[in-house]
Amino acid sequence: MNVEFINPFLETIITVMxxxxxxxxxxGTPFLKQEKTAKGDVTGVIGLTGDQARGSLAITxxxxxxxxxxxxxxGETILDVDDTVADCVGEITNVVTGGAKxxxxxxxxxxxxxxxxxxxxxxxxxTHKTIGRTICIPFKTAAGDFFVEVCFEEKPNLxxxxx
Amino acid sequence: MNVEFINPFLETIITVMxxxxxxxxxxGTPFLKQEKTAKGDVTGVIGLTGDQARGSLAITxxxxxxxxxxxxxxGETILDVDDTVADCVGEITNVVTGGAKxxxxxxxxxxxxxxxxxxxxxxxxxTHKTIGRTICIPFKTAAGDFFVEVCFEEKPNLxxxxx
Numbered sequence: 001m002n003v004e005f006i007n008p009f010l011e012t013i014i015t016v017m018x019x020x021x022x023x024x025x026x027x028g029t030p031f032l033k034q035e036k037t038a039k040g041d042v043t044g045v046i047g048l049t050g051d052q053a054r055g056s057l058a059i060t061x062x063x064x065x066x067x068x069x070x071x072x073x074x075g076e077t078i079l080d081v082d083d084t085v086a087d088c089v090g091e092i093t094n095v096v097t098g099g100a101k102x103x104x105x106x107x108x109x110x111x112x113x114x115x116x117x118x119x120x121x122x123x124x125x126x127t128h129k130t131i132g133r134t135i136c137i138p139f140k141t142a143a144g145d146f147f148v149e150v151c152f153e154e155k156p157n158l159x160x161x162x163x
Numbered sequence: 164m165n166v167e168f169i170n171p172f173l174e175t176i177i178t179v180m181x182x183x184x185x186x187x188x189x190x191g192t193p194f195l196k197q198e199k200t201a202k203g204d205v206t207g208v209i210g211l212t213g214d215q216a217r218g219s220l221a222i223t224x225x226x227x228x229x230x231x232x233x234x235x236x237x238g239e240t241i242l243d244v245d246d247t248v249a250d251c252v253g254e255i256t257n258v259v260t261g262g263a264k265x266x267x268x269x270x271x272x273x274x275x276x277x278x279x280x281x282x283x284x285x286x287x288x289x290t291h292k293t294i295g296r297t298i299c300i301p302f303k304t305a306a307g308d309f310f311v312e313v314c315f316e317e318k319p320n321l322x323x324x325x326x
Binding site for chain 1: 246249
């Protein structure tokens, strides 16, 4: 996977957390996801397609991290992972990917976004069915951790993965 | 959402279950998903984008249903939801959506597929962040139930949902 595809997501998530959630999110070192290391309680997933590549993005939050983040976004204390939290995670996923899409577009890579999906359930794992590699970027906040996973398949390799 | 978008998925899932998994899947009556009614243990999610619409598809299986289905696909008894099961669910999601894409293409609707993602975790729920409606199609098999959720936003309404 082209490493150019990663930085726009890293950049945008920090901006979105700062502006939408007034939360400092500190990125750790990105790593190749070779097993299902990121377990979380709430995940936003979105698909991306384009002429040069296709991909998917997942943002996986621990319960304590997302309750803090959504409370900051909405300006009220949210104590449980409910429909409001699921909706907010879908929105965060949309905004992060939309921001990354704009940066990628300036770099000459055009993508369309699918509809975001939110998964809620204690301690679930995410696997991307890709012939490429999945990069995981861990983030720390004062309230807990979250993980951003990005995978892309560039078009020269795409035919093997499409049915 | 255009109801024409639903039948290709209904048709393809029955064919895929029959040919890949030698399993009879009997569809129930599709219903509008107004709350997070489909709880499952393993889910495949994929995004779709196109000139006329964008969407997402989720196939949510109970543990007993997916262990039966994957055992039939692989021709060996699978007792636990492991990486092989996650991979197989990604593949089923890919094949079902690829089949529906071909039928939709014959009807004049062109879609690109993103990379499928598999979620594993007991009793999780799925929410689609859409301005449109989500249709849920329940299926029964001898080994348990599964649910196919499809949502699409057609382009005239699309601008409100994209950032």
